[in-house]
Amino acid sequence: MNENIILRMNNISKSFPGVKALQKVNFEVKQGEVHALLGENGAGKSTLLKILAGAYTKDEGEIYINGKIIENMDPKTAEELGISIIYQEFSCLPYLSVAENIFLGRQPRKSNGLIDWKKCYEDSKKLLDRVGLKVDPKTLVADLKVAEQQMVEITKALSKNAHIIVMDEPTAPLTQREIDNLFLVIKDLKKQGVSIIYVSHRLVEIKEICNRITVLRDGCYIGETEVASVTVQDMIRMMVGRNLTDMFPRSNAEIGGKMLEVDHLSTADKLKDISFHVRRGEILGIAGLVGAGRTELARAVFGADPISEGTIRMNGEVIKINSPSDAISYRMGLVPEDRKRQGLILRMNVKDNTTLASLKSFIRLGKLNLFEEEKISLTYMNKLKVVTPGIFEKVNNLSGGNQQKVVLSKWLCANCSLLIIDEPTRGIDVGAKVEIYELMNELVRGGLGIIMISSEMPELMGVCDRILVMHEGTITGELMRDKFSEETIMAFAAGQHPETEEDKNVRR
Amino acid sequence: MSGDKSKNTSFGTKILLGIRPHLMLLAALFLLMIIMSFIAPNFLTKGNMLDIMRVNSIKGIMSIGMTLILLTGGIDLSIGATFAVAGAVAASLIGGGYSDYATSNLIKLPTLIAIIIALMVSAMIGMVNGVVITKLRVEPFIATLAMMTFARGITYLYTGGYPINFKPIPDSFAWFGKGYFLDIPVPALIFIIVVLVGGFVLKYTCYGRSLYAIGGNRETAKLSGIQINKNICRAYIVMAVLSGLAGIIMTSRVASASAVAGEGYEMDVIASVVLGGTSLAGGKGTIIGTVIGIFILGVIENGLNILGIPTYFKIIIKGLIIILALGYHAFSHTSKKRKVTV
Numbered sequence: 124m125n126e127n128i129i130l131r132m133n134n135i136s137k138s139f140p141g142v143k144a145l146q147k148v149n150f151e152v153k154q155g156e157v158h159a160l161l162g163e164n165g166a167g168k169s170t171l172l173k174i175l176a177g178a179y180t181k182d183e184g185e186i187y188i189n190g191k192i193i194e195n196m197d198p199k200t201a202e203e204l205g206i207s208i209i210y211q212e213f214s215c216l217p218y219l220s221v222a223e224n225i226f227l228g229r230q231p232r233k234s235n236g237l238i239d240w241k242k243c244y245e246d247s248k249k250l251l252d253r254v255g256l257k258v259d260p261k262t263l264v265a266d267l268k269v270a271e272q273q274m275v276e277i278t279k280a281l282s283k284n285a286h287i288i289v290m291d292e293p294t295a296p297l298t299q300r301e302i303d304n305l306f307l308v309i310k311d312l313k314k315q316g317v318s319i320i321y322v323s324h325r326l327v328e329i330k331e332i333c334n335r336i337t338v339l340r341d342g343c344y345i346g347e348t349e350v351a352s353v354t355v356q357d358m359i360r361m362m363v364g365r366n367l368t369d370m371f372p373r374s375n376a377e378i379g380g381k382m383l384e385v386d387h388l389s390t391a392d393k394l395k396d397i398s399f400h401v402r403r404g405e406i407l408g409i410a411g412l413v414g415a416g417r418t419e420l421a422r423a424v425f426g427a428d429p430i431s432e433g434t435i436r437m438n439g440e441v442i443k444i445n446s447p448s449d450a451i452s453y454r455m456g457l458v459p460e461d462r463k464r465q466g467l468i469l470r471m472n473v474k475d476n477t478t479l480a481s482l483k484s485f486i487r488l489g490k491l492n493l494f495e496e497e498k499i500s501l502t503y504m505n506k507l508k509v510v511t512p513g514i515f516e517k518v519n520n521l522s523g524g525n526q527q528k529v530v531l532s533k534w535l536c537a538n539c540s541l542l543i544i545d546e547p548t549r550g551i552d553v554g555a556k557v558e559i560y561e562l563m564n565e566l567v568r569g570g571l572g573i574i575m576i577s578s579e580m581p582e583l584m585g586v587c588d589r590i591l592v593m594h595e596g597t598i599t600g601e602l603m604r605d606k607f608s609e610e611t612i613m614a615f616a617a618g619q620h621p622e623t624e625e626d627k628n629v630r631r
Numbered sequence: 632m633s634g635d636k637s638k639n640t641s642f643g644t645k646i647l648l649g650i651r652p653h654l655m656l657l658a659a660l661f662l663l664m665i666i667m668s669f670i671a672p673n674f675l676t677k678g679n680m681l682d683i684m685r686v687n688s689i690k691g692i693m694s695i696g697m698t699l700i701l702l703t704g705g706i707d708l709s710i711g712a713t714f715a716v717a718g719a720v721a722a723s724l725i726g727g728g729y730s731d732y733a734t735s736n737l738i739k740l741p742t743l744i745a746i747i748i749a750l751m752v753s754a755m756i757g758m759v760n761g762v763v764i765t766k767l768r769v770e771p772f773i774a775t776l777a778m779m780t781f782a783r784g785i786t787y788l789y790t791g792g793y794p795i796n797f798k799p800i801p802d803s804f805a806w807f808g809k810g811y812f813l814d815i816p817v818p819a820l821i822f823i824i825v826v827l828v829g830g831f832v833l834k835y836t837c838y839g840r841s842l843y844a845i846g847g848n849r850e851t852a853k854l855s856g857i858q859i860n861k862n863i864c865r866a867y868i869v870m871a872v873l874s875g876l877a878g879i880i881m882t883s884r885v886a887s888a889s890a891v892a893g894e895g896y897e898m899d900v901i902a903s904v905v906l907g908g909t910s911l912a913g914g915k916g917t918i919i920g921t922v923i924g925i926f927i928l929g930v931i932e933n934g935l936n937i938l939g940i941p942t943y944f945k946i947i948i949k950g951l952i953i954i955l956a957l958g959y960h961a962f963s964h965t966s967k968k969r970k971v972t973v
Contacts, residue, residue, distance in 0.1 A: 465848075466854070468844055468851050470848075475843075475844075482837040491836060491840070537856075
């Protein structure tokens with residue numbers, strides 16, 4: 124029975140200065156299975172995988188590949204043993220062709236030492252067929268969609284004859300259709316005997332695609348089990364030691380009058396005739412598929428992108444927003460979807476990021492009052508429970524959840540009354556998610572209005588008072604809390620009218 | 632950007648905290664000075680020290696502007712040309728300025744007004760740079776490369792290629808380059824003022840913080856309500872005015888303006904700013920670092936002069952030192968990055 128265990132990691136421990144990242148962790152993967160590695164951020168998943176890839180050396184424990192003990196794991200050995208990792212940030216070179224990327228550094232040579240392009244393209248074609256990617260191997264990677272680039276990464280792993288492929292959050296950047304396709308490829312690889320280690324925060328997907336799971340918490344091994352025998356709730360309990368019912372705390376805020384009203388808003392390229400409003404004390408959700416125009420709507424309202432038509436009213440007054448600084452002067456704030464590229468300045472410390480949108484309010488006698496800045500940032504750091512050594516720590520060194528809290532601090536510090544939050548919990552672990560929801564609730568209780576854009580249905584249905592659904596740049600549906608249902612939202616998001624029974628049958 | 636933790640820290644502690652990230656550089660500077668004092672006995676004399684101050688204050692003034700530019704993630708190659716334009720305009724307008732090219736002798740104005748006009752011309756150059764970069768979205772490297780050629784061409788056109796000399800130079804103008812104030816050479820004094828103002832702007836104003844934010848992450852800065860274009864334009868205007876100021880001081884010091892003045896200065900200035908720890912990628916850098924960077928290059932040049940090393944060798948040695956220093960910088964930076972984060 125042990126024959127088909129391709130990878131076994133026994134009692135792996137690893138410490139960094141001041142932190143025990145892993146303590147006696149066990150992990151085993153069978154041949155031809157999809158094995159999920161679960162845990163909150165900081166649970167030790169990446170450390171374990173980096174030890175597997177030879178990027179870190181273990182302090183203790185043994186690694187067996189095909190029953191053979193591997194003493195010194197380094198990146199080269201790992202590659203020779205057929206271990207391949209596909210990171211969240213792809214490592215393809217955009218201005219080289221697909222074939223060049225696949226065979227980078229290992230191009231087939233002719234006898235005279237020059238690259239054998241004919242063979243290179245032919246081999247690429249064969250490998251691409253294995254993952255069902257129908258592109259010309261001569262295409263530049265930069266011209267491919269994200270999902271296709273991911274397939275090229277997988278192809279590259281296959282070309283190295285990988286037996287174990289690690290996928291780190293592979294579905295994060297993909298649309299539903301692309302995810303379905305990826306799953307087909309994964310199932311196919313499984314049949315070909317390739318083992319896949321699957322890391323994701325999307326537990327529903329794990330239910331769908333994985334055979335077994337191993338759960339880590341705070342660097343410790345919690346357990347291993349068949350996916351079929353557990354529910355999503357069980358998985359969460361294993362990861363955080365708490366129940367799903369606690370996941371979405373309700374605000375019970377008093378919903379007041381209309382604050383933001385948007386009428387017939389259009390932009391040159393995406394949005395068509397959008398009208399909606401947000402009330403004080405309300406969390407308004409915006410659902411929709413990737414590309415439906417949700418982020419574009421947020422950016423247009425916030426003045427980051429120009430609008431071609433329409434009026435925006437704030438507290439009944441028509442306002443003109445030409446830039447984010449105009450929006451901020453009307454006390455709006457935007458927490459963007461990509462916090463590292465749009466929400467934070469990674470090189471700056473917690474304090475400077477917190478005060479970034481409200482610098483002018485710290486001017487005393489013609490100069491910035493640094494002391495005041497430090498005091499206020501410290502207040503928000505404590506209020507939002509940002510885990511950091513101090514306000515002078517660079518935000519780059521913070522975990523995802525804490526970074527998101529710093530972005531929120533920035534808008535609280537700017538005293539905003541309407542907050543637009545785009546994907547509030549993307550890439551954040553479960554524990555921090557709950558904290559963010561609680562914070563949002565506290566804010567609406569204080570009279571703020573919140574617009575929340577999200578791709579995660581349970582989150583929208585759990586947190587929002589009302590949900591708008593978008594499809595191809597228009598609003599196709601609006602649901603009050605008592606009418607929330609995943610099917611209705613999906614139908615609106617697909618541009619259908621969910622009222623008829625027929626449509627429902629088509630969806631499910 | 633290392634801040635002081637409490638309001639009550641004394642001025643001395645503040646300076647120490649500001650210097651702390653630059654200890655390596657400062658040590659290098661002192662080491663260099665010690666070596667120089669051994670090879671060249673008259674290196675450490677008061678006269679020579681003041682000379683180093685005076686000579687380097689000219690590029691020093693420009694380097695403060697360049698620090699602002701690099702912080703935004705930009706670069707300005709046109710500063711040498713702006714330097715020449717301002718020098719020529721000032722010299723042609725000030726009484727006593729004389730050239731074989733007739734147009735340079737037409738209008739004569741009071742010294743102060745002439746200087747203001749020269750600075751305004753510089754500001755115009757900076758504004759054009761800023762507008763081309765922000766509105767036309769031309770890469771700063773290309774935009775200012777074009778301006779470098781253009782402004783240099785204008786200087787040739789304006790002077791006819793003839794130098795403008797003074798016969799004689801008015802005292803009011805000579806004071807800028809040759810005068811003393813309380814035993815300190817005036818150019819050095821102006822440099823010190825520019826350094827203090829620059830340091831204040833970066834640390835204590837919204838504008839300064841905006842520059843760090845823009846260079847650190849332009850999209851984030853924009854979404855946080857910072858007006859990117861306005862702030863970038865301002866940086867190029869400040870840069871050009873400081874270059875103009877440096878050009879005027881130089882003209883006063885050598886009592887002559889020429890169309891070839893300041894050629895290659897942009898490279899020296901950029902090299903010393905980067906040597907001082909400012910990142911070419913933007914978002915990281917300090918005035919203190921820049922000042923140290925300027926003096927490291929300045930001391931080397933001075934030492935080579937005292938030793939009487941021929942110019943050609945001097946250039947080679949300078950180039951080598953810049954490569955070594957920046958190479959070390961980049962190397963220590965990447966090895967720091969490799970530190971494991973959990």
